[in-house]
Amino acid sequence: MQLTRRSFLKLTGAAAATATLAGMGLNTASASAAYPLRIKYTKEVPTICTYCGVGCGIICSVRDGVIVNAEGDPDHPINEGTLCSKGSSIFNVSYIYEEKGKPIVNPKRLTKVLYRAPGASDYEEKDWDWALDEIAKRIKDTRDRTLVETVDVGGRQVTVNRTNAINWLGSAWCTGEENYLFHKMARAMGVINIDHCARL
Ligand code: SF4
Secondary structure, three states: OOOOHHHHHHHHHHHHHHHHHOOOOOOOOOOOOOOOOOOOOOOEEEEOOOOOOOOEEEEEEOOOOEEEEEEEEEOOOOOOOOOHHHHHHHHHEEEOOOOOOOOEEEOOOOEEEEEEOOOOOOOEEOOOOHHHHHHHHHHHHHHHHEEEEEEEEOEEEEEEEEEEEEEEOOOOOOHHHHHHHHHHHHHHOOEEEEEEEOOO
């Protein structure tokens, strides 16, 4: 088939229209048969994106206690309905759509602790109590081993009580109040290398 400039534009225009309809949740197999609206019979629950400190607004559509859709909140003053690629995929943190469009729990979601020992090539499953005890033990060991109590400043011993061996990173999955408490705890232990992806 010979492709003229006009037929090329026609073809790409049709493809773009098809993609747009698909993106709107419409069945492109037949122009007249609309795909059932995902947000039908749902309750709108506004929330905030948990990925970063920008704090974009998201509307979750919930049906029978299950989130069936998540999209940018057009009334939110920060993002005005837009979401970046991370926020746009937030639905998949918990769910995916199966073949017929029904949301199911994302089978790739990690629900168990996976631990890879130093030098090991495979992960092994551990329980949460083990993980929390191990984290606490390693933090305490490192802190006790590396704590510097005083430094010499011009012949005078100045108390610093600090360790350079631990780096503390806050999480955008936590609230500002939780990150405030993490920060306090890190300071209390003498950690001075503290950061957060949103610089909280
Ligand atoms: S990750 Fe993206 S969508 Fe989420 S708050 Fe940050 S900028 Fe907004």
